Amino acid sequence: TAPAAQPGPRPVRAPRGTQLTARGWQQEAALRMLQNNLDPEVAEHPDKLVVYGGTGKAARDWRSFDAMVRTLRDLKQDETMLVQSGRPVGVMTTHEWAPRVLIANSNLVGDWANWEEFRRLEALGLTMYGQMTAGSWIYIGTQGILQGTYETFAAVANKRFGGTLAGTITLTAGLGGMGGAQPLAVTMNDGVVICVDCDPRAIDRRIEHRYLDVKADSLEHALDLATKARDARKPLSIGLLGNAADLLPRMLAMGAPIDIVTDQTSAHDPLAYLPSGVDFADMARLARDEPADFTLRARESMARHVEAMVGFMDAGAEVFDYGNSIRGEAQLAGYSRAFAFPGFVPAYIRPLFCEGRGPFRWAALSGDPKDIAATDRAILELFPENESLARWMKMAGERVHFQGLPARICWLGYGERDKAGERFNDMVASGELSAPVVIGRDHLDCGSVASPYRETEAMLDGSDAIADWPLLNAMVNVASGASWVSIHHGGGVGMGRSIHAGQVTVADGTALAGEKIRRVLTNDPGMGVIRHVDAGYDRADEVAAERAVRVPMREG
Numbered sequence: 426t427a428p429a430a431q432p433g434p435r436p437v438r439a440p441r442g443t444q445l446t447a448r449g450w451q452q453e454a455a456l457r458m459l460q461n462n463l464d465p466e467v468a469e470h471p472d473k474l475v476v477y478g479g480t481g482k483a484a485r486d487w488r489s490f491d492a493m494v495r496t497l498r499d500l501k502q503d504e505t506m507l508v509q510s511g512r513p514v515g516v517m518t519t520h521e522w523a524p525r526v527l528i529a530n531s532n533l534v535g536d537w538a539n540w541e542e543f544r545r546l547e548a549l550g551l552t553m554y555g556q557m558t559a560g561s562w563i564y565i566g567t568q569g570i571l572q573g574t575y576e577t578f579a580a581v582a583n584k585r586f587g588g589t590l591a592g593t594i595t596l597t598a599g600l601g602g603m604g605g606a607q608p609l610a611v612t613m614n615d616g617v618v619i620c621v622d623c624d625p626r627a628i629d630r631r632i633e634h635r636y637l638d639v640k641a642d643s644l645e646h647a648l649d650l651a652t653k654a655r656d657a658r659k660p661l662s663i664g665l666l667g668n669a670a671d672l673l674p675r676m677l678a679m680g681a682p683i684d685i686v687t688d689q690t691s692a693h694d695p696l697a698y699l700p701s702g703v704d705f706a707d708m709a710r711l712a713r714d715e716p717a718d719f720t721l722r723a724r725e726s727m728a729r730h731v732e733a734m735v736g737f738m739d740a741g742a743e744v745f746d747y748g749n750s751i752r753g754e755a756q757l758a759g760y761s762r763a764f765a766f767p768g769f770v771p772a773y774i775r776p777l778f779c780e781g782r783g784p785f786r787w788a789a790l791s792g793d794p795k796d797i798a799a800t801d802r803a804i805l806e807l808f809p810e811n812e813s814l815a816r817w818m819k820m821a822g823e824r825v826h827f828q829g830l831p832a833r834i835c836w837l838g839y840g841e842r843d844k845a846g847e848r849f850n851d852m853v854a855s856g857e858l859s860a861p862v863v864i865g866r867d868h869l870d871c872g873s874v875a876s877p878y879r880e881t882e883a884m885l886d887g888s889d890a891i892a893d894w895p896l897l898n899a900m901v902n903v904a905s906g907a908s909w910v911s912i913h914h915g916g917g918v919g920m921g922r923s924i925h926a927g928q929v930t931v932a933d934g935t936a937l938a939g940e941k942i943r944r945v946l947t948n949d950p951g952m953g954v955i956r957h958v959d960a961g962y963d964r965a966d967e968v969a970a971e972r973a974v975r976v977p978m979r980e981g
């Protein structure tokens with residue numbers, strides 16, 4: 426008999442509404458969020474199971490995807506499905522407080538934790554790259570990063586430009602799944618931004634989703650549009666087609682009037698960064714056929730790109746690394762000043778991490794945008810004193826285009842996330858929301874990641890590379906009742922450079938869900954507070970004291 430045909434790509438979309446397709450809402454939620462990650466509105470390359478961030482995938486292959494869907498539909502309330510790098514490898518009897526899914530993605534033993542070995546194993550079909558929220562099924566499209574990017578540019582405005590980006594020009598590159606948030610985040614802060622990308626589809630897609638305003642015909646056209654808008658103090662985002670490794674040095678040489686420079690090309694993965702001199706049309710083929718040569722050329726180009734960023738810094742611009750490891754790659758290519766500018770976390774975000782603040786997000790399993798509108802109102806009622814939160818929620822409600830299941834994100838801290846989660850659960854119970862919601866977060870959070878080029882860069886006590894924290898984070902989320910928990914390696918900044926964990930908890934309106942939510946959404950951000958207390962941050966100490974977070978070494 427002929428072998429069964431391998432299942433192949435097909436359009437995937439999560440079911441909507443209150444009809445269960447699994448045995449309970451915890452399983453249904455995992456199933457819908459896995460499918461939602463691959464919805465063509467959400468995923469960058471759904472046919473390849475790639476959700477975002479270079480090659481961040483939701484499932485290893487289509488057979489694994491089918492097996493996960495099948496298993497989740499039938500999974501009982503006291504069972505747990507185990508996922509090893511995008512493939513379901515077991516179902517175990519656990520208990521109702523246990524997660525319904527446990528996920529480990531892309532993990533490699535230290536000495537083997539590099540792209541070369543990862544690619545070898547990936548080619549053998551043994552692993553996949555999970556990024557952060559791709560393989561842990563809580564990616565909500567570009568909005569997810571929009572809020573964090575908005576916060577970062579707001580912090581830049583506060584630090585250097587009197588609280589607004591009006592009258593400034595930002596230069597950046599990368600309009601992919603995450604980088605695509607940059608134009609809207611800058612215009613939300615009233616600034617002008619030029620965004621370079623070598624893929625015309627990325628530019629068109631951001632315009633279609635209303636994250637990007639216009640497309641320039643040439644570099645000169647982009648600069649003309651930018652300076653006119655800047656002088657009129659009008660927000661404007663401009664897409665510019667080209668290679669950042671060529672365009673940034675050119676713009677520096679011509680003395681372009683740039684105030685802020687950053688980058689979100691997929692520099693964490695040298696096979697996803699277009700080297701100078703390579704046509705975009707040939708990129709995929711060359712990366713596949715000549716990976717070693719491609720890597721070398723990409724790194725050399727990144728060195729030129731970073732050198733231009735340093736040049737802008739020397740000329741007085743505010744320059745920061747946006748968490749894509751481009752400084753590390755430029756250094757590997759031999760550029761000695763690669764780390765002359767800081768990463769965005771030590772520059773702007775760490776004080777928020779000390780308060781357990783981070784990217785709290787939720788999605789409406791009903792598929793009904795009205796459910797998100799109701800949760801938006803609930804957040805504003807719960808935290809009336811927080812002005813920047815209110816500003817964000819208002820703009821998000823007006824300007825964010827939903828991709829896939831309607832979802833919302835806002836940064837909340839220790840003592841806030843549990844309140845929001847419990848309110849959502851009550852709203853499901855009372856029927857104010859038409860179906861359950863899932864509550865999760867990015868792995869880029871206050872206490873869930875070890876990433877010395879990003880979240881844990883320049884820790885006060887030098888503990889940047891200590892990776893016990895994300896493992897403790899995952900364990901405490903399992904112990905507290907999360908619906909699914911994941912441990913990944915290499916997200917954001919690439920192989921060998923990060924270990925991080927995530928959790929998602931379902932608010933299905935039951936008393937049990939309420940109990941779980943209270944614990945998970947207290948303990949999860951609590952990890953951020955204790956991690957920063959341990960590293961010696963005064964602000965974290967104050968927060969721990971004010972909000973009764975127990976730290977044994979501070980007691981007795």
Ligand code: NAD
Binds near residue numbers: 478570918
């Ligand atoms: P993506 O793969 O979806 O998009 C990358 C984009 O860069 C693509 O559109 C590609 O065409 C473009 N590009 C590649 N090489 C280029 C070049 N030489 N010149 C111009 N454009 C080029 O990736 P993404 O999800 O948008 O993520 C981008 C990077 O940002 C990743 O490294 C990711 O890890 C990092 N990231 C950082 C944060 C953060 O903490 N700030 C959050 C998420 C992602």
